[in-house]
Amino acid sequence: MNKVNLAEKFSRFSDHWSPKIVGELNGQQVKLVKLLGAFVWHHHENEDELFLVVKGRLRMELRDRVVEIDPGEFLIVPCGVEHRPVAEEEVHVLLFEPASTLNTGNVHGERTVETLERI
Amino acid sequence: MNKVNLAEKFSRFSDHWSPKIVGELNGQQVKLVKLLGAFVWHHHENEDELFLVVKGRLRMELRDRVVEIDPGEFLIVPCGVEHRPVAEEEVHVLLFEPASTLNTGNVHGERTVETLERI
Numbered sequence: 001m002n003k004v005n006l007a008e009k010f011s012r013f014s015d016h017w018s019p020k021i022v023g024e025l026n027g028q029q030v031k032l033v034k035l036l037g038a039f040v041w042h043h044h045e046n047e048d049e050l051f052l053v054v055k056g057r058l059r060m061e062l063r064d065r066v067v068e069i070d071p072g073e074f075l076i077v078p079c080g081v082e083h084r085p086v087a088e089e090e091v092h093v094l095l096f097e098p099a100s101t102l103n104t105g106n107v108h109g110e111r112t113v114e115t116l117e118r119i
Numbered sequence: 120m121n122k123v124n125l126a127e128k129f130s131r132f133s134d135h136w137s138p139k140i141v142g143e144l145n146g147q148q149v150k151l152v153k154l155l156g157a158f159v160w161h162h163h164e165n166e167d168e169l170f171l172v173v174k175g176r177l178r179m180e181l182r183d184r185v186v187e188i189d190p191g192e193f194l195i196v197p198c199g200v201e202h203r204p205v206a207e208e209e210v211h212v213l214l215f216e217p218a219s220t221l222n223t224g225n226v227h228g229e230r231t232v233e234t235l236e237r238i
Contacts, residue, residue, distance in 0.1 A: 001197065002186075004193050025169055026216070026217050048144035070124075076120070
């Protein structure tokens with residue numbers, strides 16, 4: 001039961017699209033991830049997903065519109081909603097989501113991370 | 120499904136110890152709260168609680184120690200653990216916890232907020 005410093009945790013890794021677990025509560029996980037470039041279109045069958053931007057600008061593409069998310073802002077993407085995160089420059093994001101959430105949702109591919117590291 | 124800007128939401132209220140709901144996902148809620156002074160000792164029977172400090176310094180008193188939490192840091196207080204938040208100067212906090220969480224946990228009193236406002 002120690003406090004977590006986000007900047008310190010972000011300094012521990014440099015890879016992109018691979019969320020790291022930094023906290024767990026009530027069956028949910030807090031994850032940190034660095035994004036760069038465009039991800040795959042996907043949705044999550046059962047999990048709502050919260051993206052809180054810590055650094056950079058996250059462009060969240062939805063099928064009908066785009067939401068630009070700046071530091072100090074968050075977006076909740078409900079389950080079933082297709083989305084594609086895009087980061088023109090590196091973005092640091094905090095995720096809140098159920099422990100069962102797979103990063104690529106319904107799309108299994110080379111970017112799927114099955115086992116997340118705890119840092 | 121709109122993004123939430125934390126600073127804008129914090130600008131909408133000025134009262135202390137009364138969490139406002141700014142997001143919901145997976146049976147959990149994201150709440151914002153302003154703290155000033157010392158709260159009551161309490162614990163939550165079934166809910167783990169995450170405190171992410173956005174502004175100011177939060178002093179979280181536990182029965183065996185104290186954790187000082189600065190902006191960009193969070194602490195998860197597991198269910199059953201007695202705690203008392205103290206803010207010598209005003210602190211802005213983001214909470215992530217189950218929708219069922221009562222602010223004063225097991226202690227019902229004048230500081231208990233039964234119905235939270237959504238902002």
